[in-house]
Amino acid sequence: MNMVNCNCGSARFYADCCLLVHQDRQAAITAEQLMRARYTAFTRSLIDFLYDSFHPDSRRYQNKKEIAAWAQENKWMHLEIIQASTTTVEFKAHYLDKQFEPAVHHEKSRFKKDRGIWYYLDGRLLS
Numbered sequence: 001m002n003m004v005n006c007n008c009g010s011a012r013f014y015a016d017c018c019l020l021v022h023q024d025r026q027a028a029i030t031a032e033q034l035m036r037a038r039y040t041a042f043t044r045s046l047i048d049f050l051y052d053s054f055h056p057d058s059r060r061y062q063n064k065k066e067i068a069a070w071a072q073e074n075k076w077m078h079l080e081i082i083q084a085s086t087t088t089v090e091f092k093a094h095y096l097d098k099q100f101e102p103a104v105h106h107e108k109s110r111f112k113k114d115r116g117i118w119y120y121l122d123g124r125l126l127s
């Protein structure tokens with residue numbers, strides 16, 4: 001089950017890639033690694049991981065039902081990293097919506113590191 005290519009498109013096995021971050025968020029050394037792990041968590045409906053990886057400042061605006069709905073209503077096809085800096089990642093998440101129409105979620109996300117752990121702070125939608 002884990003000897004499959006990671007959903008984030010890294011060309012590594014899931015077991016050698018995002019699974020490490022899903023098991024221990026400190027395994028994400030860079031903001032991009034956390035971003036990839038969050039994308040993969042959407043593909044695998046790892047709702048607790050998605051919730052817990054929100055920075056505490058923005059987590060209080062989140063709820064697991066909404067995260068689960070967004071994760072499960074769509075079929076996540078692949079991730080495209082456009083550019084990444086130390087604290088930001090611009091990406092396109094390609095998916096099929098509820099009607100199985102191809103769609104793209106294009107976002108520039110901000111990340112923040114606290115006590116050795118990267119968190120997703122917020123994101124701005126791009127067109």
Ligand SMILES: [Zn+2]
Pocket residue numbers: 006007008009010014017018019036037040
């Ligand atoms: Zn991965």
